[in-house]
Amino acid sequence: MAEKQINGLVKQVLELGPTIAFFLIYLRIRDDSFTIGGTEYTGFIVAALAFIPILLLAMGILWHLTGKLSRMQVFTAFMVIFFGGLTAWFNDERFFKMKTTIVYGCLAGLLGLGLLRGQSWLQFVMGELLPMRDAGWMILTRRLAAMFAALAVANEVIWRTMSTDTWVKLETFAMPAALVAFLWWQIFALQHHLIEEEAAEGDGGDKQG
Numbered sequence: 001m002a003e004k005q006i007n008g009l010v011k012q013v014l015e016l017g018p019t020i021a022f023f024l025i026y027l028r029i030r031d032d033s034f035t036i037g038g039t040e041y042t043g044f045i046v047a048a049l050a051f052i053p054i055l056l057l058a059m060g061i062l063w064h065l066t067g068k069l070s071r072m073q074v075f076t077a078f079m080v081i082f083f084g085g086l087t088a089w090f091n092d093e094r095f096f097k098m099k100t101t102i103v104y105g106c107l108a109g110l111l112g113l114g115l116l117r118g119q120s121w122l123q124f125v126m127g128e129l130l131p132m133r134d135a136g137w138m139i140l141t142r143r144l145a146a147m148f149a150a151l152a153v154a155n156e157v158i159w160r161t162m163s164t165d166t167w168v169k170l171e172t173f174a175m176p177a178a179l180v181a182f183l184w185w186q187i188f189a190l191q192h193h194l195i196e197e198e199a200a201e202g203d204g205g206d207k208q209g
Contacts, residue, residue: 040091
């Protein structure tokens with residue numbers, strides 16, 4: 001099914017809204033405790049569990065509006081459900097915090113595995129969105145694999161050595177912002193590998209001829 005176009009702001013709200021909602025819910029109930037089914041849960045765990053249906057609802061709306069979900073969105077949803085379930089089952093917030101490490105670690109590992117095979121699996125996923133020569137994709141894949149690995153290590157250090165408040169703030173805002181900034185930097189840094197530039201030069205040559 002072809003992806004249908006929707007308003008960019010609506011798409012951003014659906015993609016980023018669940019994370020912001022988790023942050024706001026956590027701020028509201030972080031000092032509270034809740035007894036559910038005879039088990040007492042902290043405000044953080046309840047916020048983490050509330051995040052699951054909010055994320056699934058947003059993804060359902062996004063799929064309904066666009067007719068498509070990315071592999072990354074499906075993978076993230078699976079990890080959130082899986083580690084959210086472990087968090088509730090064991091009543092241990094560490095599982096939800098480790099989710100970020102494992103997501104970034106898996107992404108780094110998958111990209112690294114492709115590189116070992118001499119392939120850019122990132123190109124396979126994003127090739128249609130960013131037309132670029134193979135050499136550029138290999139460079140971007142190496143750099144992004146390193147960035148994912150760095151974020152995985154950073155998350156481990158943060159949740160093991162800092163407060164839950166600090167982890168929630170960095171997880172919600174700092175790490176996604178760092179990843180977006182890194183990607184924009186790479187797009188500008190790899191401009192000479194973009195295929196559009198080659199096409200534009202070719203068109204210019206035809207006109208001069």
